[in-house]
Amino acid sequence: MKEANQRKVLVTGGAGFLGSHLCERLLGEGQDVVCVDNFYTGSKKNILHLLGNRFFELLRHDITFPLYVEVDEIYNLACPAAPIHYQNDPVQTTKVNVHGSINMLGLAKRLRATILQASTSEVYGNPSIHPQIESYVGSVNPIGPRACYDEGKRCAETLFFDYHRQHKLRIKVARIFNTYGPRMHPNDGRVVSNFIVQALRGDPITIYGNGNQTRSFCYVDDLIEGLIRLMNSPDDLSGPVNLGNPEEINILELANKIVTLTHSRSEVIFRPLPKDDPKQRRPDITLAKERLGWSPRISLEEGLEKTIAYFDSLLRG
Numbered sequence: 001m002k003e004a005n006q007r008k009v010l011v012t013g014g015a016g017f018l019g020s021h022l023c024e025r026l027l028g029e030g031q032d033v034v035c036v037d038n039f040y041t042g043s044k045k046n047i048l049h050l051l052g053n054r055f056f057e058l059l060r061h062d063i064t065f066p067l068y069v070e071v072d073e074i075y076n077l078a079c080p081a082a083p084i085h086y087q088n089d090p091v092q093t094t095k096v097n098v099h100g101s102i103n104m105l106g107l108a109k110r111l112r113a114t115i116l117q118a119s120t121s122e123v124y125g126n127p128s129i130h131p132q133i134e135s136y137v138g139s140v141n142p143i144g145p146r147a148c149y150d151e152g153k154r155c156a157e158t159l160f161f162d163y164h165r166q167h168k169l170r171i172k173v174a175r176i177f178n179t180y181g182p183r184m185h186p187n188d189g190r191v192v193s194n195f196i197v198q199a200l201r202g203d204p205i206t207i208y209g210n211g212n213q214t215r216s217f218c219y220v221d222d223l224i225e226g227l228i229r230l231m232n233s234p235d236d237l238s239g240p241v242n243l244g245n246p247e248e249i250n251i252l253e254l255a256n257k258i259v260t261l262t263h264s265r266s267e268v269i270f271r272p273l274p275k276d277d278p279k280q281r282r283p284d285i286t287l288a289k290e291r292l293g294w295s296p297r298i299s300l301e302e303g304l305e306k307t308i309a310y311f312d313s314l315l316r317g
């Protein structure tokens with residue numbers, strides 16, 4: 001039975017990096033959480049500590065197939081996020097974004113539930129404006145190797161807004177920028193996890209390109225706070241809303257910072273830049289500040305220290 005004021009919340013992709021933190025946070029707030037995952041990139045290890053909680057339920061399910069559960073809110077996070085993962089089976093990546101979104105939107109429509117989509121800064125592609133603001137429509141190559149993800153997420157946004165216009169569904173679309181923290185996959189090729197693992201192992205740190213390309217990194221706890229605020233925002237705010245850290249750092253500086261924080265002896269080596277890799281990425285978070293009262297609180301040093309501690313124990317264990 002539900003407790004007073006408790007909401008039943010579905011988190012798809014709940015055993016992944018962001019999803020597991022979101023489930024943890026929702027349970028901490030007293031919500032009743034249904035975590036759905038097919039374990040494509042997620043892991044039971046990420047949610048083992050939640051399995052004993054009587055308000056946590058785990059369903060092994062692929063969201064490209066219809067799902068029938070009763071919930072009040074849906075966070076749709078299911079989708080591999082790292083390029084090596086989403087390029088491994090690009091057709092499935094498009095399917096999870098298109099068929100998966102249709103299934104979750106259909107569920108939300110039947111239940112009159114609010115649904116939040118974990119969209120991405122990748123919808124901006126290789127941007128011609130900097131920093132990126134929500135009204136920028138993006139510059140995406142529709143036939144490149146990243147298109148299954150970028151165009152998949154763009155189509156998911158289209159579906160969300162069409163369900164909103166056509167069926168008056170309450171939707172929330174978050175455009176998430178690079179996020180890092182404990183429970184990132186150690187071999188996902190993403191820059192923060194890559195550099196930390198290489199530094200801890202004393203292996204050379206691989207930079208693709210000359211290291212002048214910039215990124216901005218948001219610590220996972222800040223991002224989760226933003227998602228929850230967006231879900232709880234007034235009905236007139238559908239988004240899209242950028243969520244990320246506007247503090248910019250170039251990749252070479254990041255590598256050096258990680259070498260210092262890990263007390264590593266790793267050297268930095270340079271490799272050719274992969275196709276369609278964006279040169280610059282930084283969110284304009286004015287909308288999130290104004291409408292959600294949200295901005296990141298955790299500094300890069302603090303976040304890196306927590307993430308390094310996680311990978312250190314993972315590699316030792």
Ligand SMILES: NC(=O)c1ccc[n+]([C@@H]2O[C@H](COP(=O)([O-])OP(=O)(O)OC[C@H]3O[C@@H](n4cnc5c(N)ncnc54)[C@H](O)[C@@H]3O)[C@@H](O)[C@H]2O)c1
Nearest residue numbers: 013015016017018038039040041042062063078079081179
């Ligand atoms: N981490 C970031 O920096 C970032 C940035 C932008 C957007 N996002 C988005 O946030 C979401 C979560 O990303 P993450 O970093 O936690 O990635 P992740 O790969 O760790 O998590 C994705 C989860 O979805 C699950 N999944 C994949 N396909 C599924 C399917 N068909 N049915 C059910 N479950 C499925 C995976 O097993 C995994 O647990 C993704 O939608 C991603 O696109 C993440």
